[in-house]
Amino acid sequence: MDAPEDWPRFAVTVDLVVLTVRDGALHVLLVRRGEDPWRGAWALPGGFVRPVEDLHEAAARELAEETGVHQAAGHLEQLGSYGAPDRDPRMRVVSVAHLVLAPDLPEPTAGTDAAAAAWVPVDRVAGDELAFDHARILADGVERARAKLEYSPLAAAFCAERFTVAELRAVYEAVWGRALDPRNFHRKVTSAPGLLVDTGERRTEGRGRPAAVYRRGPATTIAPPLSRD
Amino acid sequence: MDAPEDWPRFAVTVDLVVLTVRDGALHVLLVRRGEDPWRGAWALPGGFVRPVEDLHEAAARELAEETGVHQAAGHLEQLGSYGAPDRDPRMRVVSVAHLVLAPDLPEPTAGTDAAAAAWVPVDRVAGDELAFDHARILADGVERARAKLEYSPLAAAFCAERFTVAELRAVYEAVWGRALDPRNFHRKVTSAPGLLVDTGERRTEGRGRPAAVYRRGPATTIAPPLSRD
DNA sequence: ATAATAGTGTCTGTAAGACAGTATGGT
DNA sequence: ACCATACTGTCTTACAGACACTATTAT
Numbered sequence: 001m002d003a004p005e006d007w008p009r010f011a012v013t014v015d016l017v018v019l020t021v022r023d024g025a026l027h028v029l030l031v032r033r034g035e036d037p038w039r040g041a042w043a044l045p046g047g048f049v050r051p052v053e054d055l056h057e058a059a060a061r062e063l064a065e066e067t068g069v070h071q072a073a074g075h076l077e078q079l080g081s082y083g084a085p086d087r088d089p090r091m092r093v094v095s096v097a098h099l100v101l102a103p104d105l106p107e108p109t110a111g112t113d114a115a116a117a118a119w120v121p122v123d124r125v126a127g128d129e130l131a132f133d134h135a136r137i138l139a140d141g142v143e144r145a146r147a148k149l150e151y152s153p154l155a156a157a158f159c160a161e162r163f164t165v166a167e168l169r170a171v172y173e174a175v176w177g178r179a180l181d182p183r184n185f186h187r188k189v190t191s192a193p194g195l196l197v198d199t200g201e202r203r204t205e206g207r208g209r210p211a212a213v214y215r216r217g218p219a220t221t222i223a224p225p226l227s228r229d
Numbered sequence: 230m231d232a233p234e235d236w237p238r239f240a241v242t243v244d245l246v247v248l249t250v251r252d253g254a255l256h257v258l259l260v261r262r263g264e265d266p267w268r269g270a271w272a273l274p275g276g277f278v279r280p281v282e283d284l285h286e287a288a289a290r291e292l293a294e295e296t297g298v299h300q301a302a303g304h305l306e307q308l309g310s311y312g313a314p315d316r317d318p319r320m321r322v323v324s325v326a327h328l329v330l331a332p333d334l335p336e337p338t339a340g341t342d343a344a345a346a347a348w349v350p351v352d353r354v355a356g357d358e359l360a361f362d363h364a365r366i367l368a369d370g371v372e373r374a375r376a377k378l379e380y381s382p383l384a385a386a387f388c389a390e391r392f393t394v395a396e397l398r399a400v401y402e403a404v405w406g407r408a409l410d411p412r413n414f415h416r417k418v419t420s421a422p423g424l425l426v427d428t429g430e431r432r433t434e435g436r437g438r439p440a441a442v443y444r445r446g447p448a449t450t451i452a453p454p455l456s457r458d
Numbered sequence: 459a460t461a462a463t464a465g466t467g468t469c470t471g472t473a474a475g476a477c478a479g480t481a482t483g484g485t
Numbered sequence: 486a487c488c489a490t491a492c493t494g495t496c497t498t499a500c501a502g503a504c505a506c507t508a509t510t511a512t
Contacts, residue, residue: 007277009238048236055312081310083284207484208490436511437463
């Protein structure tokens with residue numbers, strides 16, 4: 001086996017698929033590119049991995065830099081790596097994409113790097129207006145999120161620390177793009193052991209009976225899973 | 230945003246978690262390292278990504294080089310990337326790990342690179358005898374394989390092109406490490422639409438009634454999934 | 459005949475989907 | 486009073502797990 005220093009050098013970046021739920025629809029955070037290539041196109045936020053940081057750290061740092069969010073609530077996980085030889089015309093770049101699920105955040109651009117940043121509904125992102133291979137990365141991220149809601153407690157990452165069953169259901173409906181029966185959903189999530197912890201608090205939203213307020217429980221999976229059919 | 234050529238250079242490798250089922254147990258393909266660091270330790274097969282090839286191509290090439298297998302049967306997918314700053318003492322290396330599920334192969338070492346290669350039962354691999362962070366990568370690969378058998382037709386990737394229900398069940402039992410009820414398993418997999426295609430062929434294994442021989446069907450998921458409890 | 463494996467039928471408990479009905483607030 | 490939302494209970498159907506039973510081969 002040969003020594004690493006004899007082998008081709010790559011630039012390594014992290015790209016972020018940051019998803020949130022706003023106004024009943026799944027949104028992704030995009031930035032407008034200020035330079036060539038792809039000047040003026042929308043792109044996923046991201047940046048280069050520094051010499052001394054792990055991939056996960058780099059993703060968290062870029063998230064904070066570009067959105068002003070110190071990923072306390074929410075969820076960050078590695079999505080996958082993209083390294084087609086021609087994906088960046090300047091040189092060989094491997095991007096390690098990460099998926100972030102965040103509660104509804106204050107308008108972006110609080111950050112620094114990007115010329116402009118915006119939340120865009122995922123079903124209104126035209127694939128050909130995204131830079132590089134970001135349309136593929138976005139599609140993979142959305143699919144991962146949709147799949148994970150089935151068997152993991154991750155939907156709560158889209159909510160504030162305290163939330164109602166209706167808010168949780170709204171997340172599922174936005175991410176899956178279909179209506180769920182409120183009564184069966186309630187029965188399912190409240191009976192799943194360790195999924196929700198009742199805070200005792202009640203909350204009135206407009207009219208109607210006040211809803212119980214929950215926190216995330218210790219469960220790491222939902223078995224049997226919810227079905228998105 | 231800055232130009233990639235101004236940024237730190239990484240070496241990028243692919244590492245392979247190659248799994249197969251032999252003698253009723255899940256095995257992983259390991260190679261003995263011939264050089265420092267970790268000279269003499271077991272490691273996952275792998276190597277450096279070349280200047281002009283995609284990550285997936287690099288993984289397939291390394292698989293062929295180190296095992297002599299031209300990944301026709303079987304399955305290859307990306308597992309995840311590992312890039313802790315100190316994972317290789319020589320320089321900054323990011324490894325894109327891939328998972329390979331292969332039918333029982335002829336003894337390795339048919340390949341070239343590795344000083345020695347061997348199939349090792351996964352539950353007999355001591356974590357601290359693997360080079361670099363390969364113990365973690367192996368654990369992630371095995372967990373991925375176990376999880377995917379639940380809801381995907383991937384178990385067939387461990388079988389020859391034509392196989393019986395009993396052979397398929399043996400795969401599940403080896404990967405999950407628990408016995409399954411042959412009758413319920415048979416009912417489940419034969420009634421899953423598109424999972425198996427009856428070839429009409431029958432096969433007698435020792436004594437007992439001959440078993441129907443199947444090929445993989447077009448199904449991409451098993452819904453509802455099997456449960457490994 | 460006996461053993462062994464392949465494959466089918468039946469029963470039971472659990473849970474999902476559909477939806478009636480009750481509880482508790484705002485207007 | 487009325488409506489909207491939260492929550493509970495009931496019915497039906499589907500399916501997993503358990504296991505009796507039949508089918509077809511080797512010894």
